[in-house]
Amino acid sequence: QVQLVQSGAEVKKPGATVKISCKASGYIFTNYAIHWVRQAPGHRLEWVGWINAGNGNTVYSQKFQGRVTITRDTSASTAYMELSSLRSEDTAVYYCARDSEAYWGQGTLVTVSS
């Protein structure tokens, strides 16, 4: 069965960088893109970016352009999202989702606090 398992919760100081992983199983990793979506407390879901797991091409939301980097390791069937220059407004649960959006990771809480 398709599964996406994300890395654990993170606590970071303002200005720091966080890197979250999303390990896929149950399907051919390179056949589907992976999306990253975040949800700040009390806010709607917000799309961060996307990686074509086959060729590594990425598209980022303009809001995060310059601060976000999405990569993948095909040998490990794992996608990564790195967000830099963290600020308190980046406190949120970050999700990965396989393209077609039927399968989601369990979410990773990132807390940015001094």
Place this chain on the structure above:
Amino acid sequence: DIQMTQSPSSLSASVGDRVTITCQASRAINNYLIWYQQKPGKAPKLLIYDASNLETGVPSRFSGSGSGTDFTFTISSLQPEDIATYYCQQYDTLPRTFGQGTKLEIK
């Protein structure tokens, strides 16, 4: 970016009621619309895709309709386990965009 306007933002209904949520896109999205259910502390769960197709395993009391820019999500007979927040999302283009959510409560 395509803007998704969802309403209402909250809704209180009784068990057995018919519940309807609407979602409007800022331009036509070729029916590439998903409806999700999200319960507290959980990832969104896909219920409806392509605007009207029921995901496998989802109860038939859930349905979706619409085309172009205007879409509707319906629960035909509300059950206690349906208490959640519901979101629409377009997947016609990148960036993906979501409605603001509808929090459904039992009256």
